[in-house]
Amino acid sequence: MTRFAALKADIDHELRNLKRLAKELDDILTATKEGSIARTRAVGSLLHDFYTGVEKIFSQIAIKIDQDLPAGEGWHIQLLKRMTIPIEGIRPRVIDEKLENDLEEYLRFRHLFRNIYGFELKWDKCQPLVERLDDIICELEEQVAKFESFLDSIT
Numbered sequence: 001m002t003r004f005a006a007l008k009a010d011i012d013h014e015l016r017n018l019k020r021l022a023k024e025l026d027d028i029l030t031a032t033k034e035g036s037i038a039r040t041r042a043v044g045s046l047l048h049d050f051y052t053g054v055e056k057i058f059s060q061i062a063i064k065i066d067q068d069l070p071a072g073e074g075w076h077i078q079l080l081k082r083m084t085i086p087i088e089g090i091r092p093r094v095i096d097e098k099l100e101n102d103l104e105e106y107l108r109f110r111h112l113f114r115n116i117y118g119f120e121l122k123w124d125k126c127q128p129l130v131e132r133l134d135d136i137i138c139e140l141e142e143q144v145a146k147f148e149s150f151l152d153s154i155t
Helices: 005-031 037-066 075-082 097-114 123-153
Strands: none
Touching: 005 037, 005 123, 037 075, 037 097, 037 123, 075 097, 097 123
């Protein structure tokens, strides 16, 4: 058993949850009427949950590897940006800048979702994120797998 087995198990659990969200998203798109507020609200909730899951992965890495979770105003964006920075003697970067930029769009959406009424949510804010979600999850899985290989190499 490796020193970081629990962290890897937590990360893998979150990645499975993200795949489950993608499946639920497909189900919602199939079961709801295009243009309906019910579809937009449900999809918004899943997109919110998606970034929350991503942030759980990054938070665990910051806590267990970096031993420093950003705090204060703006900590969410600081955490995301930190995942692109290698920390000498501690770890390589977790994700590249392109994925960081992609994920930042989901972070901004989550902030929007938390700060408006559901009936104010517009499909045009959700649609681009919906269309790219599967690709983003695949890219996240690939990059996190490389990070997990690093964890294996240091134990």
